[in-house]
Amino acid sequence: MKDECPPDVLSRRLGYLLKHAYVAMAAEMDAALAPFRLCPRELGVMAVIAAACEQPSQLEIAARLGVDRTTMVGVIDSLESKGYVERHRSDRDRRRNVVTLTAAGQLCLGEAEVARERVERDFLAPLDETSATALTEALVTLHRARADTDLSDSGRVVAGHRAATAGAPYGGCA
């Protein structure tokens, strides 16, 4: 087991750090949500539904999460098969599928959100409170800055997102 000469070629690179932070968080979130038969994306869908004033359609949910509408079909299928959501044809516009939480879905959402918050707390546990807050605030600032520039560039919030994620978790190689 040989040690590296410069103690860290990679662990000072922002891309490397972000990637590994994200992967570690995703793994812990997957594990924490497994008892609820949910993945992080499904929890996100349910949270979006619960937070919306008017009941959102599949397309609106997809847009807010930055996923394709064809992908959303499967996510809703999965949630519906578990009894957490229901599809209803909109009366106003019969093309739209309005998605609502069932009672079981609302109950599950509440418990799963507690689990999610615990994962986030545990994840930040190695940091003191000042650093943890600074990290979160910095990420929020970066997220807002990116949302602004994306909007001014193309009018589409998720522009650039799709291309970057095409089957390539870490950035596809040639």
Add this chain to the structure above:
Amino acid sequence: MKDECPPDVLSRRLGYLLKHAYVAMAAEMDAALAPFRLCPRELGVMAVIAAACEQPSQLEIAARLGVDRTTMVGVIDSLESKGYVERHRSDRDRRRNVVTLTAAGQLCLGEAEVARERVERDFLAPLDETSATALTEALVTLHRARADTDLSDSGRVVAGHRAATAGAPYGGCA
């Protein structure tokens, strides 16, 4: 275009923020490295080779980057086809493929690293210097904490990494 009622159901969630920060960074890195015919992972491989005291084998490079040795074969194939690296059988142990940078590879690495640093600077541009430093330091702290616990848990640095990334960039749904 309807606005959400609570201004941000998702953008206060740590998982969401980390995911989007990583995806945005990966997209910009991909674009910045494209002129060099490199992807971020390939740049990482070259950086690891350049930083190692003794010339590393494919397996050692793979271990340091946390990727499978079967995946490393293709990465080295790609770099070799571009003339950036060469494979040599180790004299000491003829099973090992020692990977070295070519002159073209060293030149390319130097220029690509400049591009990478520019991407990282641009990415942090929306933050003041204090926040940018705090973000980086927090990520380093979290990374080290995770490396420590992984080591004490199983003796394997990349434990948990593999399972989390199996074909599921954002955490696979059932």
Add this chain to the structure above:
DNA sequence: TATTGTTATACTCTATAACTATA
């Protein structure tokens, strides 16, 4: 018997295009 590199295979996730129905 264990390790390194390699290949082949299967699986997951995503995007693209095409189809249906509604507007």
Add this chain to the structure above:
DNA sequence: TATAGTTATAGAGTATAACAATA
């Protein structure tokens, strides 16, 4: 003609298992 949902297909990326050469 355009939009919402759906389906089928193809593509990228990874892990798994099996194999050859070497230790």
